[in-house]
Amino acid sequence: METGDSRERTDRLALGAWVKLARSAESVSTRIHGHLAAYRLTVSQFGVLEALYHVGPLSQRSLARKILKSTGNMTHVLNNMEKRGLVRRQPDPKDRRAVEVHLTRKGTQLVRNVFPRHAEIVRREMSILNTTEQHELGRLCRKLGLQTKEP
């Protein structure tokens, strides 16, 4: 498809872009999620709260897909959250294999507390980029992430 030389060049460019993407995501993530410890929330737990709050009740499988974790892990995460009274499992009447995961009042209150702080921190972290740049970053990342998962 390409000559060896041009191939090396595109490899270097792709590797560089990928490394920068991975490192920036990881270091920004560390900075953004630092404050969650104050609420004894893990990143996964926060992801679950956020999804349930914004989307409404979901099955465990949908939750797992949303936060990109395995279903086995989701069982574990939800067990911990249920113990703390943040979520409630409710049998799905339409499918007796499935459960609907609901936010409890306590979970709703917590996410209403945490989310504004979260948004503020994200805004601050991203504010190094101007509006146009944030749009462009979002566009490029969406394109990348949307690569076909199952052909």
Next chain:
Amino acid sequence: METGDSRERTDRLALGAWVKLARSAESVSTRIHGHLAAYRLTVSQFGVLEALYHVGPLSQRSLARKILKSTGNMTHVLNNMEKRGLVRRQPDPKDRRAVEVHLTRKGTQLVRNVFPRHAEIVRREMSILNTTEQHELGRLCRKLGLQTKEP
């Protein structure tokens, strides 16, 4: 600094950009690192091989910083790699607390095998973006990641 309305707008933009960044990094990472399992390498182990191969011998602390993991974890990762004969710990003559981590011949051979495949996969994954876009993505991510770590 801003009116409430504009604040909500910038919050939404920042949150959107951040979510897309995080999700694309995670899903691309999964796709890129799938092939490492064939070599019984974890992502951290591959990161160590890569760093040592391209930079030369490094202390555990530098390695930990390079792959963004804790030093405690680095001890664990290196123990596993040492058991497999991929790296060798060598006392640093200038600082008796520190060790220099070296690639063994076996480790060098392995990374020479794995790296070209890795580069190829990364190139393929990133090829959804054209050259200009990859440059731009790299630039934006570098800016984001470079945010001051310790003030």
Next chain:
DNA sequence: GCCATATTGTTTGATATCAAACAATCCCGT
């Protein structure tokens, strides 16, 4: 030179995560 403080690597205990195997249930083609 000596001591307080910092840095390096290790240990330890607690979580998080995954993959694989599993049971229960659903669904579709015949």
Next chain:
DNA sequence: ACGGGATTGTTTGATATCAAACAATATGGC
């Protein structure tokens, strides 16, 4: 109907990861 394959959630066993406490060594101020 119904039987085989798909889907949902759980369990299990193995790893990975972190934070915190620790021991050994280095370093800089006095």
